[in-house]
Amino acid sequence: MAKNTICIWYDSDAEAAARFYAQTFPDSEVTAVRRAPGDYPSGKEGDVLTVEFTVAGVACIGLNGGPAFKQDEAFSFQIATDDQEETDRYWNAIVGNGGTESACGWCKDRWGVSWQITPRTLTEAMAAGGAEAKRAFDAMMTMGKIDVAAIDAARRG
DSSP: OOOOOEEEEESSSHHHHHHHHHHHHHOEEEEEEEEESSBBBBOOOTTTTEEEEEEETTEEEEEOOTSSSSSOSSSSEEEEEEEEEHHHHHHHHHTTTTTTEEETEEETTEEEEEOEEEHHHHHHHHOOHHHHHHHHHHHHOOOOOOOOOHHHHHHHH
């Protein structure tokens, strides 16, 4: 187990979420499924309690903790993409699997976890600063899923 692992609270479906992430993102896998050794407030002995997995190389553990806590945008995975095809593939996988669209490249999966699907051209524009960053930022503010060609056009002015 990694020294630092992100723990994500799920109601009861951590294993399905982890398997979806492993099928969707490269360098992702489910590494362990642990069952509860006894009854607990939101489950029974033998239920899946935790799932160890990676998302794009980042170590995570999913905890089936019940409905007490919900996901929100204060935590998100940011996935860097190289082009529109990759941006579309990840966005469509998340939204098309019961997720929801949001603004500026953000979406939520069906478990409520937030994702930023961020083309590298947008990150590069923001790092450039100045007028290029402002144009790219203004273009991004009008988008749900990021349109790579529109960001590139904004960068050029």
